[in-house]
Amino acid sequence: MSALLPVADAQVRLLALAMPLPAETLPLGETAGRYLAEDCTATRGQPAADLSAMDGYAIAFAGMPGPWHVTGESVPGTLPDRMIARGEAMRIFTGAPLPAGTDTILIQEEAARDGDTLTLTGEGPRRLGQHVRVADGDFAERQRLVARGALLTAARIGLAAMGGHGKLTVGRRPRVALISTGDELVPPGDPISGVQLPASNAIMLRAMLEPISAIVDDHGIVRDDFDTLAAAFDAAREADIIVTSGGASVGDHDLVRPVLDAIGGTLDFWKIAMKPGKPLLAGKLGDAIVLGLPGNPVSTFVTGTLFLLPLVRALQGAADPLPPTHRVKLGAPLPACGGRAEYLRGLWADGEVIQANEQDSAAMVSLASANALIVRSAGAPAAEAGEMAEIVALG
Numbered sequence: 001m002s003a004l005l006p007v008a009d010a011q012v013r014l015l016a017l018a019m020p021l022p023a024e025t026l027p028l029g030e031t032a033g034r035y036l037a038e039d040c041t042a043t044r045g046q047p048a049a050d051l052s053a054m055d056g057y058a059i060a061f062a063g064m065p066g067p068w069h070v071t072g073e074s075v076p077g078t079l080p081d082r083m084i085a086r087g088e089a090m091r092i093f094t095g096a097p098l099p100a101g102t103d104t105i106l107i108q109e110e111a112a113r114d115g116d117t118l119t120l121t122g123e124g125p126r127r128l129g130q131h132v133r134v135a136d137g138d139f140a141e142r143q144r145l146v147a148r149g150a151l152l153t154a155a156r157i158g159l160a161a162m163g164g165h166g167k168l169t170v171g172r173r174p175r176v177a178l179i180s181t182g183d184e185l186v187p188p189g190d191p192i193s194g195v196q197l198p199a200s201n202a203i204m205l206r207a208m209l210e211p212i213s214a215i216v217d218d219h220g221i222v223r224d225d226f227d228t229l230a231a232a233f234d235a236a237r238e239a240d241i242i243v244t245s246g247g248a249s250v251g252d253h254d255l256v257r258p259v260l261d262a263i264g265g266t267l268d269f270w271k272i273a274m275k276p277g278k279p280l281l282a283g284k285l286g287d288a289i290v291l292g293l294p295g296n297p298v299s300t301f302v303t304g305t306l307f308l309l310p311l312v313r314a315l316q317g318a319a320d321p322l323p324p325t326h327r328v329k330l331g332a333p334l335p336a337c338g339g340r341a342e343y344l345r346g347l348w349a350d351g352e353v354i355q356a357n358e359q360d361s362a363a364m365v366s367l368a369s370a371n372a373l374i375v376r377s378a379g380a381p382a383a384e385a386g387e388m389a390e391i392v393a394l395g
Contacts, residue, residue, distance in 0.1 A: 007274050200297050
């Protein structure tokens, strides 16, 4: 067991292979889910002027409690054409600029108007500047809005638009080639005998990869034959990442490592101190990063979550490519952990997590119902309900 590479060390080594791909500049509407390649800085302040946050009347706070003479109105998108003198007020609407000479909003619910005479009927504003959105109160010109390496969420895209941007520079989408190995595999939905298996890993990996902006090329099922697998690798050389599922262990039919060696690839590491997912390997074939995932579907999913997805994010320039972890309470006890770190399928709700009943690496029902992986360090002692545990959220 001492020869196995710890998970954290393997992640560091894998991400060290991932030089960010060249950047491209895209219209703002096409950047969702991408990672910024350079800081996004405001080209304007927001708001650009003092604006009303309510419908009502712009007044000078020093003129409280009135009455006032109403002169004109201010609407969004247009600067008022006159200054307001002492004892005057201006009708104003939400989002409209305050006229010079005013500093506070008297909301319409606390005022009465008789012709051009305005009187206070409620408590009125309690401080200077109430109900005013101050110029540059959200952000100022040249302020950094979104940092390089950040994921462009809907809110961040909206912020960039408000900051004056119509385009952003983002990391290129990585191209991922998927190769499924195994004589026992048949395409999903095809007729199948009792000793064969539907090829579920590639379709599952595609579903994991496409939401994080990867371009996926499925090279199909490759039989456990040296020359056939070598040809599949050769066909996938133009990808940024070549992912195999199955064939990475030590059996007579596990050919990924010997084929990679024979065709000029290099191996960076092999075998991880984790359960499930021990027979994982990583290396290079030309410019492509090769990631050999285990064949059992749960092992494929777990190693895909902890290694493949972070690798895709890193190639896009993500500042924090690894999945975030959370500390939550255990809702039930856990046994002591063995010599490898364990990633248990878990059910997380109401601030507590419990492990799924079935933890076999081929059991898909428990994976489909899980919404977390419970992280157990190698050699961790038994844990009682109520103790804190580390989890990786799923979905």
